[in-house]
Amino acid sequence: MFLIELQPLIAQTNLTFLTTEQDALPTFPDAQAFSCIEKELGRPLDTIYSAISASPIAAASLGQVYKAQLKYSGQVVAVKVQRPGIEEAIGLDFYLIRGVGILINRYVDIISSDVVALIDEFARRVYQELNYVQEGQNARRFKKLYADKQDVLVPDIFWDYTSGKVLTMEWVEGVKLNEQEAIERQGLKVLDLVNTGIQCSLRQLLEYGYFHADPHPGNLLATPEGKLAFLDFGMMSETPEEARFAIIGHVVHMVNRDYEAMARDYYALDFLSPDVDVSPIVPALRDFFDDALNSTVSELNFKTLVDGLGAVLYQYPFNVPAYYALILRSLTVLEGLALYADPKFKVLAASYPYFAKRLLTDPNPYLRDALIELLFKDALTLGYYRWNRLENLLVQGKKDRDFSAKDALQPVLKLLLGPDGKELRDLVIKEAIRVSEAIILGSLIESFNSVPGPMRTFVFNGNANGPFTMSAAEQQSLMELRAQVIKIWGLLRSSENFDPSLLQPILQQVLQEPEARSIGGRVVGGISQRLAARLLQQVLRAPETTASAA
Numbered sequence: 214m215f216l217i218e219l220q221p222l223i224a225q226t227n228l229t230f231l232t233t234e235q236d237a238l239p240t241f242p243d244a245q246a247f248s249c250i251e252k253e254l255g256r257p258l259d260t261i262y263s264a265i266s267a268s269p270i271a272a273a274s275l276g277q278v279y280k281a282q283l284k285y286s287g288q289v290v291a292v293k294v295q296r297p298g299i300e301e302a303i304g305l306d307f308y309l310i311r312g313v314g315i316l317i318n319r320y321v322d323i324i325s326s327d328v329v330a331l332i333d334e335f336a337r338r339v340y341q342e343l344n345y346v347q348e349g350q351n352a353r354r355f356k357k358l359y360a361d362k363q364d365v366l367v368p369d370i371f372w373d374y375t376s377g378k379v380l381t382m383e384w385v386e387g388v389k390l391n392e393q394e395a396i397e398r399q400g401l402k403v404l405d406l407v408n409t410g411i412q413c414s415l416r417q418l419l420e421y422g423y424f425h426a427d428p429h430p431g432n433l434l435a436t437p438e439g440k441l442a443f444l445d446f447g448m449m450s451e452t453p454e455e456a457r458f459a460i461i462g463h464v465v466h467m468v469n470r471d472y473e474a475m476a477r478d479y480y481a482l483d484f485l486s487p488d489v490d491v492s493p494i495v496p497a498l499r500d501f502f503d504d505a506l507n508s509t510v511s512e513l514n515f516k517t518l519v520d521g522l523g524a525v526l527y528q529y530p531f532n533v534p535a536y537y538a539l540i541l542r543s544l545t546v547l548e549g550l551a552l553y554a555d556p557k558f559k560v561l562a563a564s565y566p567y568f569a570k571r572l573l574t575d576p577n578p579y580l581r582d583a584l585i586e587l588l589f590k591d592a593l594t595l596g597y598y599r600w601n602r603l604e605n606l607l608v609q610g611k612k613d614r615d616f617s618a619k620d621a622l623q624p625v626l627k628l629l630l631g632p633d634g635k636e637l638r639d640l641v642i643k644e645a646i647r648v649s650e651a652i653i654l655g656s657l658i659e660s661f662n663s664v665p666g667p668m669r670t671f672v673f674n675g676n677a678n679g680p681f682t683m684s685a686a687e688q689q690s691l692m693e694l695r696a697q698v699i700k701i702w703g704l705l706r707s708s709e710n711f712d713p714s715l716l717q718p719i720l721q722q723v724l725q726e727p728e729a730r731s732i733g734g735r736v737v738g739g740i741s742q743r744l745a746a747r748l749l750q751q752v753l754r755a756p757e758t759t760a761s762a763a
């Protein structure tokens with residue numbers, strides 16, 4: 214019956230790979246698969262599907278997949294049917310492995326972990342994978358969270374035709390992500406798809422914490438429209454909330470080579486118990502990053518990083534949580550695919566805009582404090598402010614497609630203007646005065662320099678230093694600070710939805726400070742505070758082109 218009806222289906226859906234693309238595992242008899250479907254769904258096959266492929270299009274570890282057409286709607290679907298007797302076979306395997314585990318626990322002293330507990334945990338996961346209703350629910354949850362982006366596709370589940378052993382889902386037309394030539398023949402670029410995969414993985418791991426734990430190339434398809442389709446939701450995992458923020462902080466600390474902060478992150482990551490002293494780890498991290506990775510961070514290969522970090526961590530009493538290994542695996546798979554297409558591809562460089570965006574915009578207190586520390590730590594201890602860090606974050610964050618300049622720095626501004634922001638406020642106001650001075654005086658210096666030489670003597674009455682009571686070196690550093698701040702301002706202004714009035718409250722406070730009034734006193738002849746304020750306001754309102762050109 215099915216063989217006869219299969220022909221139109223093949224013609225209709227261009228099912229050319231029906232026999233050529235089978236996975237290596239031996240299949241089980243089709244008659245067995247079809248009777249399993251009937252038994253599980255409680256109705257004859259021809260009342261469910263108007264056609265179904267005579268043989269599986271793929272055989273996987275726990276089941277095999279048929280292509281079919283739903284009778285009631287004509288929709289083309291993939292039907293995954295579980296291998297008969299697999300539950301019993303796995304049960305027996307685990308029973309035997311567990312026996313070995315008991316012996317290891319009892320007699321092998323060098324293994325301190327509870328091997329039986331590990332086996333039980335693994336068994337629990339495998340049994341979960343055996344329940345296709347659970348897999349369908351996983352797919353539904355994943356779709357809800359991540360398929361809001363146009364470039365990600367997750368098949369719909371047909372619940373009326375799904376049970377513990379049969380999963381009926383929307384058919385996804387596509388090419389596996391490791392088939393580079395086939396992808397390119399369709400006019401698509403593997404790297405674009407890998408990039409979609411990286412961005413989606415970052416959201417999975419670090420935004421909602423719910424992630425696909427088995428993203429091998431067979432489970433990732435490129436659709437003809439250029440979407441990245443995810444398949445196989447049997448194995449999912451979760452990143453604990455605290456760890457998500459800690460990972461973002463950790464990467465940003467790494468990029469900024471803040472080794473003390475990196476070492477402290479291991480508490481939040483649950484790698485170290487709070488009673489372990491992290492101070493000896495700091496020089497080890499410094500050695501590794503300063504020495505082996507002299508290149509810029511954007512040059513860093515993810516695997517080199519993970520291996521190097523692993524070598525450092527192994528020397529200390531670290532306990533690496535299971536979710537972490539899965540995260541690494543997931544990113545390493547994507548890096549592998551990317552490197553295949555372009556040996557120079559850098560996962561970290563492709564991911565960093567996401568980290569920068571989260572740090573600049575996320576109101577979570579851990580990330581907000583990490584940003585404050587990153588921007589102000591040196592200001593507190595060394596007395597200078599790292600504007601280049603903010604500039605770098607903005608340059609990177611802007612590359613993320615979801616970056617909103619309106620939200621950038623909001624968490625910090627909120628704290629700054631709130632009742633708990635006193636300490637930070639003092640610091641920021643001091644720096645803001647320095648910046649105001651740089652902008653105002655810098656603009657004057659620039660105007661002065663543009664006056665032709667003979668005119669200067671005439672206008673400024675032969676004053677050797679020009680109109681300013683400061684040395685040439687002081688003028689130089691002032692100009693540098695001004696240039697950097699204007700660059701940062703330009704970055705913010707050139708983002709569509711940035712509202713300059715956001716900074717008004719701070720500006721107001723700055724101009725009321727006694728130190729701000731002294732700015733005028735640094736110019737020969739004096740300029741009034743009102744003039745300073747007006748100039749500053751003007752710079753803040755300056756059109757984008759002026760700001761970026763400066």
Ligand SMILES: Nc1ncnc2c1ncn2[C@@H]1O[C@H](COP(=O)(O)OP(=O)(O)OP(=O)(O)O)[C@@H](O)[C@H]1O
Binds near residue numbers: 278383431
């Ligand atoms: N919705 C679908 N549309 C098109 N093809 C599909 C679909 N679902 C599964 N397949 C095909 O079937 C193969 C196996 O499916 P799946 O990965 O879900 O099974 P599995 O038993 O979980 O396999 P494994 O665990 O080995 O990855 C996929 O690699 C893909 O080729």
